[in-house]
Amino acid sequence: MNSLSSSAISEFVVASEGIHERWDVMIVALGYEERSVHVAKEYSDRADTRVALAFGSSDTLSYGRNATILEDLEFALESMPADVGRCVINHVENVVSEVPRIAIDVSSFTRGHLAQIVDALRFFRRACSIDFLYSPAGASNWQGDVGPITIAQPIHPGFTSWVDDPAAPLAALIGVGVEDNLALGIAEYLDVSYAHAFVPVGGDAAFDSMNVEANSQFFLAEYTVRRSEYKLGDPFRLFLRLESLIYGMSPVIRVAIVPLGPKIFALCGLLAASVSGRSSTVWRFSSSNLASPDERVAAGPIHSLRVEVVGSARNNDRT
Amino acid sequence: MSSQDSGFFATANARFRSPELIARTFVPPEQFQRLTKVSHTVMVGPRGSGKTTLLKMLTPEALEASSAVKRFRLQEGVKFTGIFVPADISWNRQVAALEDWDVPSQVTADLFEASFVASVIRSFSASIHERLTRSVPQIWLNLAPLTLSPEEESAVARALADVWRLDLRIPSFLGLRAAASARIVELGNAASQIHRTNDFASLEPLLAGGDLVAQMTLALDVLEALVPALRGEKWCLLFDELELAPPAVRRSLMSAMRSVDDRLIFKLAISPYSSDLSDLLSVVAAMPGHDHDEIWLSYGHKRDAMRFSFDLMEEVVRERLGQEVNLEALLGTALFPAEDPEGLIDKAPGGDLSNTQEDYVRDLYDIDRSFAAYVDQAVGGVDQLLATTGQQRAQYLRKILPLVIVRVAFRTSDLSRSSGSRRYRSRKSPHIYAGATALAAVLEGNPRWIIGVMSALLEKQGQRISAQVQSGEITQTRNRFRALLSTIPISQSSVDTRRGLLPLIDRIGQSFRLGIVGANFTSDPVGTFVVDASASDALVDALGSAVNTGAIVYVPDSNSSGLLTSMRGKRFRLSYLLSTGYQLPLRLERAASLRAVLAKGVTDEQPELFSDL
Numbered sequence: 044m045n046s047l048s049s050s051a052i053s054e055f056v057v058a059s060e061g062i063h064e065r066w067d068v069m070i071v072a073l074g075y076e077e078r079s080v081h082v083a084k085e086y087s088d089r090a091d092t093r094v095a096l097a098f099g100s101s102d103t104l105s106y107g108r109n110a111t112i113l114e115d116l117e118f119a120l121e122s123m124p125a126d127v128g129r130c131v132i133n134h135v136e137n138v139v140s141e142v143p144r145i146a147i148d149v150s151s152f153t154r155g156h157l158a159q160i161v162d163a164l165r166f167f168r169r170a171c172s173i174d175f176l177y178s179p180a181g182a183s184n185w186q187g188d189v190g191p192i193t194i195a196q197p198i199h200p201g202f203t204s205w206v207d208d209p210a211a212p213l214a215a216l217i218g219v220g221v222e223d224n225l226a227l228g229i230a231e232y233l234d235v236s237y238a239h240a241f242v243p244v245g246g247d248a249a250f251d252s253m254n255v256e257a258n259s260q261f262f263l264a265e266y267t268v269r270r271s272e273y274k275l276g277d278p279f280r281l282f283l284r285l286e287s288l289i290y291g292m293s294p295v296i297r298v299a300i301v302p303l304g305p306k307i308f309a310l311c312g313l314l315a316a317s318v319s320g321r322s323s324t325v326w327r328f329s330s331s332n333l334a335s336p337d338e339r340v341a342a343g344p345i346h347s348l349r350v351e352v353v354g355s356a357r358n359n360d361r362t
Numbered sequence: 363m364s365s366q367d368s369g370f371f372a373t374a375n376a377r378f379r380s381p382e383l384i385a386r387t388f389v390p391p392e393q394f395q396r397l398t399k400v401s402h403t404v405m406v407g408p409r410g411s412g413k414t415t416l417l418k419m420l421t422p423e424a425l426e427a428s429s430a431v432k433r434f435r436l437q438e439g440v441k442f443t444g445i446f447v448p449a450d451i452s453w454n455r456q457v458a459a460l461e462d463w464d465v466p467s468q469v470t471a472d473l474f475e476a477s478f479v480a481s482v483i484r485s486f487s488a489s490i491h492e493r494l495t496r497s498v499p500q501i502w503l504n505l506a507p508l509t510l511s512p513e514e515e516s517a518v519a520r521a522l523a524d525v526w527r528l529d530l531r532i533p534s535f536l537g538l539r540a541a542a543s544a545r546i547v548e549l550g551n552a553a554s555q556i557h558r559t560n561d562f563a564s565l566e567p568l569l570a571g572g573d574l575v576a577q578m579t580l581a582l583d584v585l586e587a588l589v590p591a592l593r594g595e596k597w598c599l600l601f602d603e604l605e606l607a608p609p610a611v612r613r614s615l616m617s618a619m620r621s622v623d624d625r626l627i628f629k630l631a632i633s634p635y636s637s638d639l640s641d642l643l644s645v646v647a648a649m650p651g652h653d654h655d656e657i658w659l660s661y662g663h664k665r666d667a668m669r670f671s672f673d674l675m676e677e678v679v680r681e682r683l684g685q686e687v688n689l690e691a692l693l694g695t696a697l698f699p700a701e702d703p704e705g706l707i708d709k710a711p712g713g714d715l716s717n718t719q720e721d722y723v724r725d726l727y728d729i730d731r732s733f734a735a736y737v738d739q740a741v742g743g744v745d746q747l748l749a750t751t752g753q754q755r756a757q758y759l760r761k762i763l764p765l766v767i768v769r770v771a772f773r774t775s776d777l778s779r780s781s782g783s784r785r786y787r788s789r790k791s792p793h794i795y796a797g798a799t800a801l802a803a804v805l806e807g808n809p810r811w812i813i814g815v816m817s818a819l820l821e822k823q824g825q826r827i828s829a830q831v832q833s834g835e836i837t838q839t840r841n842r843f844r845a846l847l848s849t850i851p852i853s854q855s856s857v858d859t860r861r862g863l864l865p866l867i868d869r870i871g872q873s874f875r876l877g878i879v880g881a882n883f884t885s886d887p888v889g890t891f892v893v894d895a896s897a898s899d900a901l902v903d904a905l906g907s908a909v910n911t912g913a914i915v916y917v918p919d920s921n922s923s924g925l926l927t928s929m930r931g932k933r934f935r936l937s938y939l940l941s942t943g944y945q946l947p948l949r950l951e952r953a954a955s956l957r958a959v960l961a962k963g964v965t966d967e968q969p970e971l972f973s974d975l
Contacts, residue, residue: 129558191848191852191865192850192862193851193852196452205477205551207484207542207543209449210378224845228847229849231843231846233451236375260842263838265818
């Protein structure tokens, strides 16, 4: 693992939705879901350099076909690195442009990978502009039973929270999915005093009805003081809401973000936690690799969220 | 009132309630007087059993509030200043997050120990402030009143900051607390970057300072030197949820306790199953200076919990309704016969069985051929059974009554049952678990459940709470508990636990249900289990998690202290809250080996475990 100076901390701002006309580098994940090539098919012609980070699941679902498609689109296939964040930093460092423009398709990365990428934003030396792209899943065979939970911990060291007062109330901001009673179980496990349920809308109708069924008990719990919807197609607004909630609560309350459901909630939650400093944590609840793989087809639309990274070099100059 | 006491933060969870608020409605269990003694104590109990409440009640803030509301009395005033040290569930999980990134384990351990020590210093600073600012009558806090001038406080705070190497911005005890908080945040910032920076050298200034006891002892020396009136006073470290501390921190704490200063007292709250509980107990037993005590906050035998459950239920009612209300008048009479050694409820007029209970016996005799055969063989018929007296009545009637009730409620009649049809009735709850004594049994003496369920019931119906509403609240509470059990992470290394903790508990419950409700009647069915000596480590760990959450309850034999230092060979029952989902009676039944129970627990007729009313 390469080392970075502890003083080399960058800043970034989440700017808006929007898609650049050209990117220096586009990074996607090569996975077994059919949708993992959707963004590449739509937008790869805008990128000068194309990189696909490949999961090692060559005989699963659409993986083989996806690999062929990405090779045809002139993506360089690389093995999925242990630290995707470091990988992104390295690609940015190699770009000639003064302010590199990067596209990252988050649709098929794991939530852990997203945490690595967002964590890495604080360690960029160069300023750059990153478009995070997201392709929601269309009609799918959604599974409510995820199997036994084997991992329950902060998603990444960069998203732990060392609170000075463990006795302060804990609020959970949970992006709910279709897993039966998982949000309820997590709220109980974390011993929350307050929960805010974020329900995705604007995606697959079957997902929406399963979501209601899977979380009916959670929505009834007395600590679930708010159930609100967010549009899959408006990640910038979701980010702003999460950031505002953390900002408003964190002086007196500890905040835990739990990204179940669509990956776009995970991305927005990680970004909001990161810009809030050390006042919130992001948790991962996972059945590890025991859950059976499910096919996900792309619904069609592609949504984006732009992050402007200041870069530690410029940050240090400024300070 | 602090911000955490208002609005939606007024929860049943003592963790988020201030000591003052807890004191206003505190109902002392019998163990509390022991806890107030000047002795090192290990207090063991599952989630929600009241450990946090009891520890917070030993702080000057809570004792002052108690002296004002006078809801109970102490035999004598507490002779130490309690320092409550809270825990955070993410502590040990953060270790795992760091170790995933190959941060050296020693660095991780040092970071967490430094954070833990800073957390104790933070609490200690606040407690010094409370000790010197609260005016508590000596029958509650038996320490001489003492105040310092601002100049004296400033001098002490500066000296303590030097000892603890804190950057003191405000020279006061609360300033010390703020400085300790800042230290924790600094450590957190370092920890969140170390996986990328590998800059271990910059951590060194934050990690210096020595172990916890050394820092506390030195601080007491300074305190006594500058405030002679405090010489010889005892300070009691109240460590909550010690199992949440990373193992390295616990080991370090135990090591430090072996040479502890006798001005320091330790009261440690921990879950029942912990891999190092045995070590902890022996360390506490060997600590110099004071006696030691062990307190168990779980009730394998229902009768032990009933007095406390009734007291706390009545207190919740009094607080909510503003008046004393008889629980039987509010909740009704339970169908299950009450184990009532202390005369908590009025006896039914006209005999030991109510008319409804007699009807249940007659009903079962009519619809259950195996029961009819049992009765005929035992006493000659149902009329004879109901007419029995004395020892025969106890043996043949009172003993089987809980079994009769669940079989009538949940078993398909033999008259309507054809070959291959369902063994169990499909109807949902017939409300057999409602009523004052049954509800008290279901809530297990668990303060969090008692406060949560009673508050919800009183919210719905203020005067007379119907059996249907009670059943609905039990179902909702049980569903939440089941959701928790399905979320607790478990090891996947054994076939015993591969499906998760909740399916394991379900198999046990289904096995008991088969023997008690589904199979031919027996007056002595299996309803508890003993963990086999050959149980795998993964199974024992999973059962340990079940004990810690209160899903299963240790049933100590009469010669046992109640402390659980090993799972193998020990007897357990299902919690009564979960038992309501498996349609079981609320009492101890015969034990069988867990292996035998699990072998029986696979059935194609799953009870409706997650039903909504």
